[in-house]
Amino acid sequence: MSGITNTRGYGIGAISRETGVNIETIRYYEKIALMPDPGRTSGGNRQYSHDHLKRLSFIRHSRDLGFRIEEIRALLSMVDQKDVSCGDVHRMTMQHLGTVRAKIAHLQVLESALQDMASECAKGDVPDCPIIESLFEMGVVEPKA
Amino acid sequence: MSGITNTRGYGIGAISRETGVNIETIRYYEKIALMPDPGRTSGGNRQYSHDHLKRLSFIRHSRDLGFRIEEIRALLSMVDQKDVSCGDVHRMTMQHLGTVRAKIAHLQVLESALQDMASECAKGDVPDCPIIESLFEMGVVEPKA
DNA sequence: CTGGAATCTGTAGTGGCTACAGATGCAAGG
DNA sequence: CCTTGCATCTGTAGCCACTACAGATTCCAG
Numbered sequence: 242m243s244g245i246t247n248t249r250g251y252g253i254g255a256i257s258r259e260t261g262v263n264i265e266t267i268r269y270y271e272k273i274a275l276m277p278d279p280g281r282t283s284g285g286n287r288q289y290s291h292d293h294l295k296r297l298s299f300i301r302h303s304r305d306l307g308f309r310i311e312e313i314r315a316l317l318s319m320v321d322q323k324d325v326s327c328g329d330v331h332r333m334t335m336q337h338l339g340t341v342r343a344k345i346a347h348l349q350v351l352e353s354a355l356q357d358m359a360s361e362c363a364k365g366d367v368p369d370c371p372i373i374e375s376l377f378e379m380g381v382v383e384p385k386a
Numbered sequence: 387m388s389g390i391t392n393t394r395g396y397g398i399g400a401i402s403r404e405t406g407v408n409i410e411t412i413r414y415y416e417k418i419a420l421m422p423d424p425g426r427t428s429g430g431n432r433q434y435s436h437d438h439l440k441r442l443s444f445i446r447h448s449r450d451l452g453f454r455i456e457e458i459r460a461l462l463s464m465v466d467q468k469d470v471s472c473g474d475v476h477r478m479t480m481q482h483l484g485t486v487r488a489k490i491a492h493l494q495v496l497e498s499a500l501q502d503m504a505s506e507c508a509k510g511d512v513p514d515c516p517i518i519e520s521l522f523e524m525g526v527v528e529p530k531a
Numbered sequence: 532c533t534g535g536a537a538t539c540t541g542t543a544g545t546g547g548c549t550a551c552a553g554a555t556g557c558a559a560g561g
Numbered sequence: 562c563c564t565t566g567c568a569t570c571t572g573t574a575g576c577c578a579c580t581a582c583a584g585a586t587t588c589c590a591g
Contacts, residue, residue, distance in 0.1 A: 252568075252569080253568085253569070253570095254568065254569080263548080263549080264568095264569085265548075265549060265550080266547080266548060266549085268570090268571095269547075269548060269549090273547095282556080282557085283556095284555080284556045284557070284569090284570090285555080285556075285569085285570065286556065286557080286568080286569055286570075287569080287570090295522060298522070298524070299521050299522050302521050302522075302524045303521055304547095306496055306499060306500060306521075307493075307496050309546080309547090310546075310547070316518070316521070319518075320518060325514075325515050325518055326515075327507055327508060327509050327514075327515040327516075327517070328509045330507070330515045330517045330518055331504060331507045331509035331515075331517065334500055334503060334504045334507075334517055335504055337500060338497065338500045338501065338504065341493050341496050341497050341500065342497060344489075344493055345490055345493045345494060345497065348452075348486050348489055348490045348493070349490060351451055351452050351486050352483065352486050352487060352490065354451060355451060355479055355482060355483045355486065356483065358479060359476060359479045359480060359483065362472055362475070362476045362479075363472060364472050364473045364476040364477075369470075369472075370470050370471075370472040370475045370476075371472075372472070372475045372476065372479055373461070373464075373465060373470055373475055376444050376447050376448055376451075376461070377440060377443070377444050377447075379443070379447045397537080397538080397588095398537085398538070398539095399537065399538080408579080408580080409537095409538085410579075410580060410581080411578085411579065411580085413539095413540095414578075414579065414580090418578095427587080427588085428587095429538090429539090429586080429587045429588070430538085430539065430586080430587075431537085431538055431539075431586095431587065431588075432538080432539090449578090454577085454578090455577080455578070
């Protein structure tokens with residue numbers, strides 16, 4: 242065990258493996274200042290601490306939940322300022338939940354439209370395809386006014 | 387009524403209004419050869435026929451249903467070659483339907499995860515926010531192996 | 532003929548990465 | 562000590578499907 246620093250930290254490949262975040266993506270997060278600049282070896286390779294690892298995991302989980310980069314930036318700045326008001330976080334989460342639910346609703350409309358079209362179709366080699374027909378004939382969209 | 391051609395066709399603003407497709411987007415579709423080059427006035431303004439209008443509506447409806455540009459290109463090339471095999475169209479539609487359903491399923495997973503996190507939260511001004519905690523503590527993702 | 536709206540071309544930006552190219556760094560084996 | 566070969570470096574360009582300009586030109590009603 243060396244007397245000065247025993248854990249040297251992680252290289253970029255290591256935190257990439259640990260968090261499941263792509264190496265290129267990690268550098269991208271650094272560029273957009275979502276991740277702080279890491280230390281460097283004498284040769285210039287990035288060296289990450291355990292805090293970096295935690296932060297990157299946080300980002301990863303948030304992305305997995307569909308939060309956008311700017312939302313994550315907001316969450317992290319609350320964490321950084323130790324100004325984490327649970328109310329704000331709750332609000333953001335609920336807002337995101339609303340977006341997710343809206344997307345689900347939208348996709349369910351598509352789902353049934355596609356389902357309907359597909360069920361009209363005899364799927365033979367007939368040239369008159371009802372799916373194509375319906376794509377042509379949904380009618381010209383009326384002007385807003 | 388003029389003796390030569392009574393319908394001059396539509397300007398780009400007109401088909402934009404009719405179809406609800408943005409003017410810039412129409413020009414974009416032309417650039418990527420999804421829409422054929424329209425006629426031009428002597429001064430160089432685009433002039434569209436009723437066929438152009440039908441085609442653009444088709445594209446619009448397909449996009450509304452979430453088909454990608456390349457899928458639409460495939461559909462249109464079948465239409466163009468009058469080689470519309472209903473089976474192929476049906477296959478494409480079902481495949482797209484599968485994608486849509488997968489997206490719905492994915493979003494529903496997110497939805498319940500967000501819901502769970504949010505319901506843990508007392509949403510007060512407490513500094514220890516369970517949402518933040520859970521984003522940190524979902525645990526480091528294990529390497530694949 | 533004039534004035535203002537419509538349209539023109541071309542380029543750059545969006546989000547969130549991913550994919551290179553070509554130059555280095557690093558660590559283990561001989 | 563030196564090689565070998567993988568890891569990492571920087572920087573740029575590409576992806577999708579548009580959208581947003583700038584600055585020039587065209588069109589059409591009054």
